[in-house]
Amino acid sequence: MGPRPTLPTHPRPASTERALARHLAFCASLTPVCGAAPGCSSPASGAETSCREGAAIRACSDAGSILRGIDVSSYQASIDWAQVRAAGVSFAFARISDGTASPDGDFVANWRGMQQSGVVRGAYQYFRAGADPAAQAQLVATTLALAGGLRPGDLPVVMDVETADGQPESTIEARMRAWLSAVEALTGRRPLIYTSAGTYPVTTPAFASYALWVANYGASCPVLPAGWSQWTLWQTSSTGAVAGIGGAVDLDEYAGMLGALIALGADVTDGAAAVPPVDAETAAAVATSEAGGAAMGRAAEGAPPAGAPAPCQP
Secondary structure, X not given: OXXXXXXXXXXXXXXXXXXXXXXXXXXXHOHHHXXXXXXXXXXOOOOEEEEEEOOEEEEEXXXXXXXXXXXXXXXXXXXXXXHHHHOOOOEEEEEEEEOXXXXXXXXXXXXXXXXXXXXXXXXXXXXXXXXXXXXXXXXXXXXXHHHOOOOOOOOOOEEEOOOOOOOOHHHHHHHHHHHHHHHHHHHOEOOEEEEOHHHXXXXXXXXXXXXXXXXXXXOOOOEEOOOOOOOOEEEEEEEEOOOOOOOOEEEEEEEOOHHXXXXXXXXXXXXXXXXXXXXXXXXXXXXHHHHHHHHHHHHHHOOOOOOOOOOOOO
């Protein structure tokens, strides 16, 4: 989703690794009680079935409908969104930036292309705990405004948490809180958090009140980070193939109906308005910088190395 490869700055202690291994083995023995999400063995009653050991939870959804989604950045370069929609993709998220230092030069094209092709759209920012959270949040709002604004039905902005960025836990938590509060105030919508159990100890139970977009590849049902008991979105792969995209792309799922997904974007904070578009004169003034930004963004990022490990896989 963000820079590849990205590995947690704080490795899990051996005792935690052993406990997680025991947990996964335990969950594997109980897969028949999982709900009817892709990969789960059989349906079960109730909205969700989980198995637990310690802080880790493997949660399956038995929603009758699964919507396909993707998330993209400059790594995917030019995208034919009409082909993507025709391939059955219902929703997508596009990257705004990596912190404040690396704006994504393809965001504007992706943001507009998703809407024009009927793909429910969302935006995410790769969060840098080493950077000013207020500046990162302001970049989110400014970029959305330049791209045409955040509209009813657009999904809430996502905080992409994959790295400690060399910061202690106390700093990470404080700056995450600052970013989440600022983005909610600027956009009028409560953000989502993207992360995985593998980012331990970057994420803590302190943020479990936020809707979770969990990354867990090759699993029957995703393992959730400490504190969460359910997921809203699930990133299932980083090596997907979708018509309209030249290379590999991240694949995602939403367990529910399209109306419920769109309703996530209707959760507007009282007294706050969606980010409006900038006026035509201002937009024209930044057109040149946008064109240059695409080339600069790709040059700064480089191509993801072949065989790079999944950034969030536990």
